[in-house]
Amino acid sequence: xxxxxxxxxxxxxxxxxxxxxxxxxxxxxxxxxxxxxxxxxxxxxxxxxxxxxxxxxxxxxxxxxxxxxxxxxxxxxxxxxxxxxxxxxxxxxxxxxxxxxxxxxxxxxxxxxxxxxxxxxxxxxxxxxxxxxxxxxxxxxxxxxxxxxxxxxxxxxxxxxxxxxxxxxxxxxxxxxxxxxxxxxxxxxxxxxxxxxxxxxxxxxxxxxxxxxxxxxxxxxxxxxxxxxxxxxxxxxxxxxxxxxxxxxxxxxxxxxxxxxxxxxxxxxxxxxxxxxxxxxxxxxxxxxxxxxxxxxxxxxxxxxxxxxxxxxxxxxxxxxxxxxxxxxxxxxxxxxxxxxxxxxxxxxxxxxxxxxxxxxxxxxxxxxxxxxxxxxxxxxxxxxxxxxxxxxxxxxxxxxxxxxxxxxxxxxxxxxxxxxxxxxxxxxxxxxxxxxxxxxxxxxxxxxxxxxxxxxxxxxxxxxxxxxxxxxxxxxxxxxxxxxxxxxxxxxxxxxxxxxxx
Amino acid sequence: xxxxxxxxxxxxxxxxxxxxxxxxxxxxxxxxxxxxxxxxxxxxxxxxxxxxxxxxxxxxxxxxxxxxxxxxxxxxxxxxxxxxxxxxxxxxxxxxxxxxxxxxxxxxxxxxxxxxxxxxxxxxxxxxxxxxxxxxxxxxxxxxxxxxxxxxxxxxxxxxxxx
Numbered sequence: 001x002x003x004x005x006x007x008x009x010x011x012x013x014x015x016x017x018x019x020x021x022x023x024x025x026x027x028x029x030x031x032x033x034x035x036x037x038x039x040x041x042x043x044x045x046x047x048x049x050x051x052x053x054x055x056x057x058x059x060x061x062x063x064x065x066x067x068x069x070x071x072x073x074x075x076x077x078x079x080x081x082x083x084x085x086x087x088x089x090x091x092x093x094x095x096x097x098x099x100x101x102x103x104x105x106x107x108x109x110x111x112x113x114x115x116x117x118x119x120x121x122x123x124x125x126x127x128x129x130x131x132x133x134x135x136x137x138x139x140x141x142x143x144x145x146x147x148x149x150x151x152x153x154x155x156x157x158x159x160x161x162x163x164x165x166x167x168x169x170x171x172x173x174x175x176x177x178x179x180x181x182x183x184x185x186x187x188x189x190x191x192x193x194x195x196x197x198x199x200x201x202x203x204x205x206x207x208x209x210x211x212x213x214x215x216x217x218x219x220x221x222x223x224x225x226x227x228x229x230x231x232x233x234x235x236x237x238x239x240x241x242x243x244x245x246x247x248x249x250x251x252x253x254x255x256x257x258x259x260x261x262x263x264x265x266x267x268x269x270x271x272x273x274x275x276x277x278x279x280x281x282x283x284x285x286x287x288x289x290x291x292x293x294x295x296x297x298x299x300x301x302x303x304x305x306x307x308x309x310x311x312x313x314x315x316x317x318x319x320x321x322x323x324x325x326x327x328x329x330x331x332x333x334x335x336x337x338x339x340x341x342x343x344x345x346x347x348x349x350x351x352x353x354x355x356x357x358x359x360x361x362x363x364x365x366x367x368x369x370x371x372x373x374x375x376x377x378x379x380x381x382x383x384x385x386x387x388x389x390x391x392x393x394x395x396x397x398x399x400x401x402x403x404x405x406x407x408x409x410x411x412x413x414x415x416x417x418x419x420x421x422x423x424x425x426x427x428x429x430x431x432x433x434x435x436x437x438x439x440x441x442x443x444x445x446x447x448x449x450x451x452x453x454x455x456x457x458x459x460x461x462x463x464x465x466x467x468x469x470x471x472x473x474x475x476x477x478x479x480x481x482x483x484x485x486x487x488x489x490x491x492x493x494x495x496x497x498x499x500x501x502x503x
Numbered sequence: 504x505x506x507x508x509x510x511x512x513x514x515x516x517x518x519x520x521x522x523x524x525x526x527x528x529x530x531x532x533x534x535x536x537x538x539x540x541x542x543x544x545x546x547x548x549x550x551x552x553x554x555x556x557x558x559x560x561x562x563x564x565x566x567x568x569x570x571x572x573x574x575x576x577x578x579x580x581x582x583x584x585x586x587x588x589x590x591x592x593x594x595x596x597x598x599x600x601x602x603x604x605x606x607x608x609x610x611x612x613x614x615x616x617x618x619x620x621x622x623x624x625x626x627x628x629x630x631x632x633x634x635x636x637x638x639x640x641x642x643x644x645x646x647x648x649x650x651x652x653x654x655x656x657x658x659x660x661x662x663x664x665x666x
Contacts, residue, residue, distance in 0.1 A: 048649075048655075051653070169515055169554065176543070176550065179522070185539050188529060190526075214597060214600065218596050219593070222589070222593055225627075386633075388625075392641065395620070399600055400645060400649045403657075416597035416601055419597045428511050446542045449541075450538075453537040454535060454536075458536045
């Protein structure tokens with residue numbers, strides 16, 4: 001234990017890791033603070049760079065950039081009422097109301113402080129949850145993996161703030177994308193239409209870059225430019241945060257726990273955590289009437305929640321290869337590339353790398369406090385950069401980055417195609433996150449499904465015979481039927497209320 | 504580019520049916536009941552069923568209309584010009600990426616990238632005073648990071664970089 005910890009320290013105390021982490025932090029803070037550029041996009045654009053780094057440095061950049069970007073999305077939310085990342089959207093109104101009351105320092109300080117606390121709580125959950133779960137996961141057979149993957153996919157459709165049917169359709173689309181290529185049980189070219197470039201399948205990373213970055217540039221083409229930020233002088237940013245921590249320690253803990261749970265659920269990420277925690281805070285508050293008028297309580301809880309979900313999203317990713325959110329989906333791609341294939345054995349065979357990941361998360365969250373304060377002070381200058389200078393550079397990074405993944409032009413074509421797909425899906429209410437999950441998990445779902453079917457000789461019964469498999473199956477089917485039940489319940493309730501009204 | 508649900512749903516039905524059929528005609532693995540054909544068959548069927556459900560408006564009641572945050576103090580932004588062709592502007596980024604694929608090998612990275620940056624920047628409302636220097640400088644910066652530091656083999660084309 002102590003030796004692995006020391007090994008982990010040795011792994012991360014190289015110049016490469018330190019510089020990579022620092023650079024990625026600054027990058028994450030800048031991208032997160034620019035409205036329209038999300039944390040997921042920041043991570044996706046980082047992937048081509050990670051190709052050229054050592055495994056630990058590669059993961060360090062992702063850890064640092066994603067944590068920082070989630071916090072720094074609060075900055076334009078508080079100052080402009082435009083959330084920098086979707087994860088800050090839940091409380092951008094509240095934070096802006098505080099700024100108008102002259103409490104911008106308090107709102108932003110709460111953003112930094114409770115983000116850092118939430119992030120560390122998330123790491124603790126990763127450290128505590130992962131080893132025992134790995135123990136259980138070692139005894140899993142393909143049946144359990146199949147149901148687990150299905151449960152993950154269903155969760156993603158449940159939490160989407162859209163029609164569940166459209167979410168499931170999005171998921172199927174993603175799975176269909178993963179069918180392309182010759183990496184299937186029969187080893188035959190499938191859906192390749194004779195195009196050699198498609199034989200290797202569609203790479204998840206260019207698809208993700210397309211869906212999150214190119215689609216965003218496409219949307220920017222049609223939306224008006226956000227207003228510039230008014231210059232202002234900030235007082236002390238951390239003043240009063242300790243008082244808030246003592247006053248709202250229960251809200252903070254609740255936010256952390258909710259964030260951790262939502263992070264662990266596949267497909268649900270920081271934005272969902274923030275929405276749920278903000279709503280919970282309002283529901284259980286002693287003074288709910290103050291919400292919306294610039295009250296810090298909801299900010300504390302939601303800020304603690306969205307950063308907690310970032311670290312805990314790595315739990316299912318590291319254990320099963322099932323991404324906890326879209327950022328983790330990208331991280332999984334990097335893990336595979338770097339030979340750290342997700343799975344329960346990762347914790348026994350590469351224990352020092354796991355400890356290194358924990359340590360990097362903790363360091364990133366501690367670094368967030370000074371860097372975050374500095375970022376708040378210079379935010380006014382960074383937000384001066386007009387969209388017409390940022391977006392073209394994003395475009396260049398998309399083109400070069402997707403080329404760099406395989407040193408072939410087909411990656412660029414993939415990015416362009418998925419940009420269009422992502423844009424059209426988003427515009428029509430099909431959740432993109434569900435498709436992304438399908439693309440990332442497709443091969444795994446198919447392998448588990450087909451291997452199970454071969455083992456059972458085509459029979460369905462063995463899928464339910466092992467106890468853990470049966471429980472997971474019940475949960476997955478329950479998740480599938482949940483929207484139906486809600487719909488039926490609404491139908492039953494509607495005539496009753498109508499009848500009551502007419503009486 | 505908001506399409507009616509009946510259009511997107513029908514498209515999914517066709518796509519699902521095509522995927523299921525494509526899976527169906529794949530050769531099976533000899534001596535095994537399940538092969539590469541099963542998964543596309545299941546997915547295609549599922550996709551087609553979802554498409555049908557969407558056509559018939561099932562699940563529509565769950566959808567939340569996206570709220571646009573209104574601007575404060577009545578400083579409403581000028582409504583964007585709504586022409587028929589205005590919506591097509593969104594296709595500019597993917598079109599430029601395809602242009603990059605087609606032209607980068609011949610023109611070289613620097614020239615192609617400069618054209619891309621200039622067009623994107625102008626389309627987003629930049630004046631030439633801003634777009635021109637940006638187009639002249641940013642390709643070199645990107646080339647320095649990716650080509651020099653990360654050693655991505657970017658095409659040299661007509662205008663090789665000094666390093």
